[in-house]
Amino acid sequence: MNIFQDVSESREKLNEMGVATPNFSTEIGRLKPDDLLVQLRNLMAQMTSKIADFQKENTILKKSIKENFTCHSKDTVFSLQRSFDVNFLQEVPGLLFNNIAKDEGSIKPEDAMLEEQIKNLRKENDVLLESHVESREKLKSTTISLIEEKSKVEALQAALKAITSEKSNTTQALEMCRKEKAILESDLEAERKKIIEMKIECERTKMHTRDLEEKIQGSSDKCREFDELKKNYKELESRESFQIAQLQCLTEELKKLDKLKSELEEELRAVNLEAEESSRGKLQYIQHLETMVSNAEQNLADIKHKYNEASKTALTLQEANEDLEKQNLNNIKMCNKANDELENCRGIIKDLEQRNKTLEEEKRKALCDLNTIVKSEREKTETLEKLINERKGLDEELTMMRSSANTQERAKDRLLKEQKDLRNEVAILKKQNAKLGLKYQNVKFECNERTRLLKRLDIKMKENFVEYNKRIACLEKNVCNIIEKAVAYKNSFQEKHSEVNAIVRELQEQLDVVNIEKRDLETEFYAAMKQLQKEMSEKKRLKKLTFKSEMENMKDPSDCSVNTANDEMESRLKKAEGDVADKQEKIRQLELSKEEERIHYEGIIAGLKTQISRDQVRLDVLLKNISCTEKNAQEPSADEASKVVALEQKVLELTEELDKKRKRTLELTEVIENNEQEMRRKADECDLFKQKVTQLKDEIRNMKEQFSKLQEFLSTVSKNVETYQKERDEIAGKLAKSLKVIMEERASKQSAEAVFAEKEKLFKSQIEELHERLGEKNKEYEEVLKTMGEKKSMVSKLQDDVKKWKLEVANLKAQVGSLTNEKRDCQDNEINNDAKLREMRELNLELRKREGELKAIIVRLEDDLRGARLLIKELEGDLMTEKNSKRLLKEVITSARQDIQKFRRNGQVLPSIADKIERHFNLSQVQSRELLSGYRTNTEENCLMLH
Structure with a gap:
């Protein structure tokens, strides 16, 4: 806050003097304290030069005033000389009144003398005008010299601007080089990754093609198996058609038997009781045979069901297909044998029917056994109904077999489609391999082009570095000259460095307090973050424990009984x-x-x-x-x-x-x-x-x-x-x-x-x-x-x-x-x-070396700037003291002007002398305003530079 108060006071005082200062109130919020200090230092440096000019002008004015007042008495001259002293300003009016009272008695007798004196004064006034013209020519020459010095200063400022611009350009060029280097390295890494990915994809495509060829071979084997099953199914259909024809023949024979039934009724009544008992035994044997046939048919149905299950499992078990096929063939053989057995049983039934016919012929002789034969015929009709029901079951089985054959044909069609799809995928993968090969060649070509670009950039960098070295040498020379001038200023203003140091110490104390508060806040923040991390770790540990406990509770007791082979596999895993x-x-x-x-x-x-x-x-x-x-050493010693x-x-x-x-x-x-x-x-x-x-x-x-x-x-x-x-x-x-x-x-x-x-x-x-x-x-x-x-x-x-x-x-x-x-x-x-990689490494090393050299040069320039800033701080103290002296001079001038106006009003001073004094004051004001206008332009340029 002390700094801002000093700035506001200095602005007010400069405005009182007529100096237009820039309005920093709107920019204080944007600027940092370091930038404000830099601006203040620049303003103080310019003020020092203007204060020196004012001091020179004041000395010239004092000399001119002394020359103008030589024509008066020694008392008036002495009083006027003392009027310009700060300590005797209050004594001037009394002395003037005393001198005027003494001279009133001698005015009238001395009019002739005064007229002569006026003539002399006019002559002296002419002489003074000539001297004034000479002094104005001297002032012009001094202003010209000041303008030349100002031009030199501006040239130095332009040189500093050029140095700073070149420095910024060098830093920007270095940053661009680094960015380009980073981009190229990232591009090279990306291209390497792409090449590695392309290789991996080629290997994957090769593996995929092999797998597809193996799948195609497996699908062809499956198609062959399906063809064999289809052939077996056709054989079964032919056998079933043959059995259906046999059943039709049996139905026709049964119709004939129904016709002969009416004829046999009369003949069968004569059959004896012995025939009845024998017929009963035969019927029991026939029933036994029928039960045998029904069991065989049930076994056949079970075998067919098992065959269907085995066919379903054959699709899932590719490795056990051959064994299952053998088993299916054996089952088919069993089915064929069972069908043969059924046919044999049917032949036996026919033989038994023929035997029954012979028995019926015998029973014609025995009319007593007609009732028994009727019962036997009824039982035969029941057996026929059973056979019809069995036939229906066989028809249903045939429909099931046909549906299974249709499903197998659909599966075959699916396999063929899969083969076509796999072949298409193989063709697509081959095309992709060809495209990847082209991409690989393009990537190689791009890598070669980028290496050429890197070489060209290296050549350009070398040329730029040569130019930068030349510029840096020029900059070093300019900096040496600036340092020499700064040392000269330092020797002149070493005594006025204490006040600036005090201000800097206050600022450092404030910064230390701010840093301490910042560290406290950082420690608190890190402590809070550690606590949060501990809480998160504890929550994760609790979640893991709960998950383990839930998994242990969810385990079934049935999982404990596992095969030894599986246990060994799991242990090895x-x-x-x-x-x-x-x-x-x-x-x-x-x-x-x-x-x-x-x-x-x-x-x-x-x-x-x-x-x-x-x-x-x-x-x-x-x-x-x-x-x-x-x-300093003009004649150095040993x-x-x-x-x-x-x-x-x-x-x-x-x-x-x-x-x-x-x-x-x-x-x-x-x-x-x-x-x-x-x-x-x-x-x-x-x-x-x-x-x-x-x-x-x-x-x-x-x-x-x-x-x-x-x-x-x-x-x-x-x-x-x-x-x-x-x-x-x-x-x-x-x-x-x-x-x-x-x-x-x-x-x-x-x-x-x-x-x-x-x-x-x-x-x-x-x-x-x-x-x-x-x-x-x-x-x-x-x-x-x-x-x-x-x-x-x-x-x-x-x-x-x-x-x-x-x-x-x-x-x-x-x-x-x-x-x-x-x-x-x-x-x-x-x-x-790879020679290319070696070249890239060497180029990277050279670039790093050059970066290190440039960084060293930049560090040197920064150190030089630090020294210049220290000198500016020393000069600021001198400027503060000269400001105080300027204030005192301004107060003296204003008080002298007021006194002259009072003397003119009271008639204590001649109007010609008062006019001369006011002219001198006006000339000094005009010169000061011109200097202040130049000062304003310089301050505006410096503000623009800072922005």
């Missing part, structure tokens, strides 16, 4: 995941260690930069001291020469140390860049390793799913074997029961042995046929057992394959490690072999 986690932790530790090294190197670099800046400041100070000693030599040696040592430190900083930056490149490489390798681990996990999951499906298939096969064993046991039990019934009939029917001997032979033949069928079924059972053994061997092979896969996974991991090492070696070899 966990081990692999643990190894991955350990590797990730190691990588993180390496990253942390490298970050610490980077931070350490950065701290070292910062320390070296600070040392370099300090050494440069010392060098600048030494150079200034050397220049001052050379100027001691001074030895001191100069010692200083020059120190300067050389400091320059050597600076060069060494710069080299060390460059080496450290190279080390940091190499470490960052290694970190990037390791991060890419970790990503690739993670991707491979995820792929292996997916493959292991697929193997697990296949293993579970195979286990389910084995369980279904074992259930089928159990059903076959049960059916065999039931057939054997039924045969034993039938034999027992036959033996009982033999014992009870000894009287009818002769009649039924032929019938027993037929029964024996039928029993032998049944035995043969049982042998065939036993053979089929043995074949099923063989297939079971083969499937068990397949399962063991699959388990061995799983073990082999695990070993291959371990080998793949080892190969991944070896490939990563080879990739590193290849990358290093490529980097060393």
Whole structure:
């Protein structure tokens, strides 16, 4: 606030003097305190020059006033001389009145003397006018010299402006170079990434094409299998049509039997009771055979259902397709055999019907057994109805088979469409590969063009650097001249530096208070942020604990019973995941260690930069001291020469140390860049390793799913074997029961042995046929057992394959490690072999060296500016003292003017003398106004420069 009060006071005083000061009230809010100080310093410097001009004018006015008052008495001259003194201003009126009272008595007798004196005064006035003209010519010459000095000052200001503009241009050029360099580096990195991505995409397309070829082969195999199934389905349809024709023939025969029924009724009444008993036994045997046929048909339906299930599972299990196909063929054979058995049973039924006809012919003779035969015919009609119902069931099965065939044909069409789509995808991928190759060539061409552009830019940079060095040399010369002038001003104004230091100390104290408050606020902010981080970490930990507890509660007890193979697979997976986690932790530790090294190197670099800046400041100070000693010492002595030599040696040592430190900083930056490149490489390798681990996990999951499906298939096969064993046991039990019934009939029917001997032979033949069928079924059972053994061997092979896969996974991991090492070696070899990359590195190093040199030059210029600012601060104190003297002079002039006006009113001073004095005052005011107008123009230009 003290600064702003001083500024307001200085503005008011300048306005009183007639000086137009710029209105900074609107700009104080925008400007910083440093900018305000700079503006005030410029104003003070200009005021010092104007105050010196005013002092010169005041001395000239004093001399002229003394010359004008020589014609009067010594008392009046003395009084007028004293009137211009500040301490005797109050005594002037009394002295003048006393002198006038003394001279009143001598006015009348001395008129003649006065007239003579007036003549003399006119002559003297002419002389004074001549002297005044000469003095005006002298003033003109002085104004011309001042204008020349002003032009020199303006030239120096223009030189400073040019220096600042060139400095800004150099900084802008450097920034543009850095930006272009950064852009080029980013472009190169992006192009490298694109090239790597293109390579990865090519590899992926190759893998995808291989997978598509494998899928095409698998789909062709599936089509062949589907054709075979279609052929089998056509054979089944032909067999079913044959069976339908047989059923139609049977219906026609049954109609004929209905016609013969009326004829047989009369003949069958004569049949005896023995025929009834024999017929009952036959009917029981027929019922037994019918139950056998119904069981066989049920088995056939079950086999068909199982066949449909196996066909559905065949789509999901690609690897077990061949085994399922074999099983389907066996099932088809079983179905064919069952159909053959049905046909044989139907032939047996026909034979039995023929036998029944023979029996009916016999029963014609026995009219007593007509009622029994009627009952038997009714039972036959019931059996016919059952057969019709069975026929309907067969028709329904045929419709189901046809629908399944239609679904298979649709699946075949889908497979064909998939083949076409895959082929189209292969063609598209080939086109994409061709396009990617063209893109790769275009990217290479762009890289070559950018390298050429970099070379051209380097040539332009070299030319620019030569021009900048020339300009910097000129700037250094100008700065040396400015420093010499500043040192001269410093020697003249060293005594008036204390007030400015006091103001600066007050400002520094205020800044220290503000910095302390800022640090307190920062500490509070960081403490609050740490508390928030702790709370967030605690919340995350609580969430993890709750999630773990919920997962443990959600676990089912049924999951505990897992196969040993699955447990081993999971344990190995966990081990692999643990190894991955350990590797990730190691990588993180390496990253942390490298970050610490980077931070350490950065701290070292910062320390070296600070040392370099300090050494440069010392060098600048030494150079200034050397220049001052050379100027002040006109005749240097031997001691001074030895001191100069010692200083020059120190300067050389400091320059050597600076060069060494710069080299060390460059080496450290190279080390940091190499470490960052290694970190990037390791991060890419970790990503690739993670991707491979995820792929292996997916493959292991697929193997697990296949293993579970195979286990389910084995369980279904074992259930089928159990059903076959049960059916065999039931057939054997039924045969034993039938034999027992036959033996009982033999014992009870000894009287009818002769009649039924032929019938027993037929029964024996039928029993032998049944035995043969049982042998065939036993053979089929043995074949099923063989297939079971083969499937068990397949399962063991699959388990061995799983073990082999695990070993291959371990080998793949080892190969991944070896490939990563080879990739590193290849990358290093490529980097060393690529001449372009070497050239780029060398160019980057040269650019960095040039940046360091330019930074050093900029630091030197900044130090010079700091020294100039210190000199300006010293000059400000002198300006404050001269301001006070100017105030006093202004007050003296105003008081003298008021006194002269009072003397004129009272008649104490002659009007000619008063006019001369007022002319002198007016001339001084005009000159001061001209100077102030020049001052205003300079202040406006300086304000524009500052903005």
